[in-house]
Amino acid sequence: MTYDLYIGDRTFSSWSLRGWLMLKSFGIPFKSHILGLYSGTLEADLAPFAPARQVPVLKTPKGHMIFDTLAIAETLAQAHPKAGLWPEDPARRGAARSLVAQMHSGFSALRTHCPMNLQNAWEEFEVSENLYADLAYLETLWNYAFKMSGDQDWLFGAYSLADVFFAPVAARIACYKLPVSQQAQQYVDKHLAHQDFRQWRAMGLTKHYDPFPYNMPCASVPWPGPR
Template sequence: MAYDLLIGQKSYSSWSLRGWLAFAPFDIPVNVHKTVIYGDSFYDDVAAFGAHRTVPAVRTPEGGMLTESIAIAWHLADAFPDRGLLPADPVARAEALSIMAEMHSGFTALRAACPMNLRTAWVGFQPSEGVLADVARVEQIFTRALNRSGGPFLYGAFSMVDAYYAPVVTRLLTYALPMSDTVATYAKALTTHPAFLGWRAEGLVEDAEVAVYDMAPLDRIAFPTFG
């Protein structure tokens, strides 16, 4: 018996990316099922899976249903304590849980103004005061963690905290938002992690363009690939 995970489009579903990154980088087996956000059968697909309204959703091998990405992270960290989903050091672990929760409930200006889109980057985005305030808080969170751990990821090795902030990092890159050299180095490490690269490549092949994520009249440039 394995886990089952229902996700939306890999190019666009930021919460699905978080859910999926709770499995792949930690070698936790999972059967992945796809639906299409904004597609005609989305809510029927979610209901047929046994979830409620949103993706990601996870069915545990015992039949439990997880419909919030932070619950997926907590559950897997409990179920697989030796896989490094959360830092082991008690101080780092406490901080990790706190900043994951902050991501889960916050950064609303950034999330609303800058939809995740892993197919392209944009030129000329003008951030509002609210977006800049969110970006400043992200910068503070990242530099504090990276300065303490030494990188390359927030708590040294890749953890669920990096999974949680992956769609924030892609927004920093694709909307050309301000970031320090420390954060830029972290952004490169995260978006060249094999799990992220695999997810993005699959999205480019599987997904169709979705008009609602088009930021026209902003011009498109290539998604940064560092190389």
């Protein structure tokens, strides 16, 4: 028996990416199953997982249904205490939990105006006031983590759930070429080069979309990260 993870389209489903990374990047065995976000049958496809109404959904080896990424994260961290999902140090762990919670409940301008798209990037995307405010707070949170961990590559030293939750944010910064500090850009690039992130993106690229779900009134340019 293993975990089963039900996810949406890899190129566009940011919460699914988080759910997948929190198993894949910590060596927890699982099988993934795609429920198409644009198939028109998502509601029916999710019916067996009621009351879940969005992806990702995790079915545990005991058959328990866990829905919502925050619940999935805590369930996995509790079941696999040695896997390193949260930082070991209590101060860093508390901070990592805080950043994850902030990401989960906030950043509405970033989420609304910059839907995740791992296929291409957009040139000259117009940044609104609200989006600038989200980016400023993002820098505040990332700085806080980097200071606490002594300016290491990942937010709290080793790759943790905090990085999982910000992986789609890094992808959005890359896709929309959002203005960020040098340290934040280095962190974004680190995500783009991350082996598991690249695998997820490559699997997503095997699917062709016509019409493309999130076209922007901007010039399309190639994805800025490693292929």
